[in-house]
Amino acid sequence: MKVIVVGGGIGGLWTALNFRRASVVVVAPEKSDGSTFRAQGGIAAALDPHDSPLLHYEDTLRAGGYFNDRKAAMVLTHYGPMVLNRLVQMGFRFSPKPHLEGGHSLPRIWNVGDETGKRLLLFLRDKVKDRVEWIKSRATSLLKERNRIVGVKIDNGKEITGDAVILATGGYAALWKRTTNPSENTGEGILMAALSGATLSDLEFMQFHPTVTLTDPPILLTEALRGSGGRIVNEDGEDIVNPLLPRDVVSRAIHRYLREGGRAFLDLERVNLERFPLAREVAQRFGLRVPIGPAAHYSIGGVRTDVWGRTDVVGLWAVGECADTGSHGANRLASNSLLEALVFGYRIAIDVEEDVSQWPEFSFLKILNLIYQEGNVDVKRIGEILHRWVGVERERDHLKEAIKQLEKLGGIGNLARGIAEAAFWRKDSRGAHFRKDHPSPSREFFGRLGVRFRIIR
Ligand SMILES: Cc1cc2nc3c(=O)[nH]c(=O)nc-3n(C[C@H](O)[C@H](O)[C@H](O)COP(=O)(O)OP(=O)(O)OC[C@H]3O[C@@H](n4cnc5c(N)ncnc54)[C@H](O)[C@@H]3O)c2cc1C
Incomplete structure (x- = not known):
């Protein structure tokens, strides 16, 4: 074999x-x-x-x-x-x-x-x-x-x-402008599978990591730092959010704080940095209060x-x-x-x-059938669109705009459109997907969305 x-x-x-x-x-x-x-x-x-x-x-x-x-x-x-x-x-x-x-x-x-x-x-x-x-x-x-x-x-x-x-x-x-991933992680293999007929799912759930430096490229500061005494604070050293809550909650709290014009920091004062060589390096550059924000992760x-x-x-x-x-x-x-x-x-x-298993037939709440668009790929442009319209908090008109813009892009732009379409379809909030216009989970949407692509020649 x-x-x-x-x-x-x-x-x-x-x-x-x-x-x-x-x-x-x-x-x-x-x-x-x-x-x-x-x-x-x-x-x-x-x-x-x-x-x-x-x-x-x-x-x-x-x-x-x-x-x-x-x-x-x-x-x-x-x-x-x-x-x-x-x-x-x-x-x-x-x-x-x-x-x-x-x-x-x-x-x-x-x-x-x-x-x-x-x-x-x-x-x-x-x-x-x-x-x-x-x-x-x-x-x-x-x-x-x-x-x-x-x-x-x-x-x-x-x-x-x-x-x-x-x-x-x-x-x-890496389809998003601010990401913790290497630039090659654009989901190329996922799109390849979709074009061979495989169903994609849960595309709308992108986890944003809350403690990422504001540098270019961004550097992720591990969650373990928060488990070891790291705090998330504002300019005055006051706590913004409990640092040990799940990532989506912490990311949203920081996102809102930044949106209001504030600044957020990871405070490392209480952390023994001996165990964390990367964080030690970052602290040497920024001091023990490191400016941070969420990034697609x-x-x-x-x-x-x-x-x-x-x-x-x-x-x-x-x-x-x-x-x-x-x-x-x-x-x-x-x-x-x-x-x-x-x-x-x-x-x-x-x-x-x-040969233990059998080829599955999955059940979905809904299947979105999307047409694959040929055309130019501009990953930087995709990054800007997703960052602006399909970020930590989403809403109907923003998602519509993202879809409209992504329709003009071919190649991996199709996957990004699939993400935006999925986020548009899910009119509720749960986990990593947060809709400002539908801020609570809804029974009606308790189920998976499948996404399929078709090439029309
Ligand atoms: C900064 C950071 C910190 C993280 N920390 C943790 C952590 O502490 N704990 C944890 O559980 N997870 C963590 N994660 C997530 C975890 O690292 C990843 O989910 C996991 O490593 C994914 O492994 P993978 O093999 O699926 O993909 P990857 O490690 O991304 O590897 C993908 C591989 O596919 C190759 N490839 C891509 N496209 C093609 C192609 N077309 N043809 C051939 N090859 C291709 C790439 O070159 C690469 O070799 C972290 C992620 C990041 C970015």
Whole structure:
């Protein structure tokens, strides 16, 4: 069996590593750090004897506004301890104690200081190097024959075929002007999947990280700093918001404060910066009160999958940030995303080799069928539109304007239009999606929106 994994972050490399018999080809560019390299806080898992996967499950549902797919959240939290132990058995070393992050009822974030992602990526690269063939290229499209994905086309035009394709191309937060993600994270793989017939979902849920420097490029200051005594204050040192509330609440409080003309800071006075080399560097530059604002951070939506990572297109699986397992609900609990890649990557390898699951037919509250527009792509222009009209707080007329502007852009502009259309459709507020004109959750919208794209020639 030959398996093609597209993407070289935690989702791709970890999944590749979990195959026992299949020969694995990884397709990812030479410089392919993705978001994984930047991940700081760590990985959430209920490993401590005082903790339990059920408590982690409850925290995950609470942060997700109870919009989570229950089965996926259950799998995520209950497989957590096992996959972390598996990493440790392979030789990965975490710091001895977990720390606390917003939304968690106990300290359960396993880390390597604030360099968890970097260490993990280097570890995984080393582990896969003798086990996979690595083609240093970008995939440009998926190959489909008789309704089945049979391979990928890469940027030199070559076609690579195999028995299964696993998409691990990361999220789309870099479509926004202010983002914590590397610029390549524009959701290219997600759009590729959509153009091969896969349904996307939860696109309207973009998580904005509240504590990001106002520099260009912006620097994320990890949530763990707030778990270790960091405060969010105004010019006079007064608290603006409880720093340990979920990210959407903290982001909105800061956004409103900034909108009113105020300034917001992360106050590091009470934090022991020994454990946080990056924050120490930032503090040397700005002092212990660092000016901050929210930035687009984590794509909750993506290619819809079941709990085995299967999409609704035969032959195609998705893992990591490009996938939408539904486990995060309307808002991702801090440090559940590296975990999601580990848990579902492990399960995908089993499913592909053993054929455990079946090709799913998802049920949605509504499906938006969008026509793919050919045309020019201007990512900078997309960034400005999303930043201005589809930001931390949204409203009807702004979303309409965004859609109108995005209709003029082709390529990845289609994905951005899908996001704006989804945010326009969801006339309520929950988790990361906040509508000023519909500020409360509504029963009528308690369900998922599927987004499909069609090319008309
Ligand atoms: C600053 C920052 C801090 C974070 N901190 C944490 C944290 O503490 N804990 C936590 O759980 N999560 C954290 N996250 C989120 C987490 O890092 C990501 O969700 C996770 O790393 C995503 O992994 P991935 O493998 O899905 O995608 P990525 O790591 O983004 O990797 C995507 C890969 O796909 C490749 N690729 C993209 N398009 C193509 C293509 N067309 N063809 C071939 N290859 C392609 C890229 O080159 C890259 O190798 C953080 C994110 C950021 C940005």
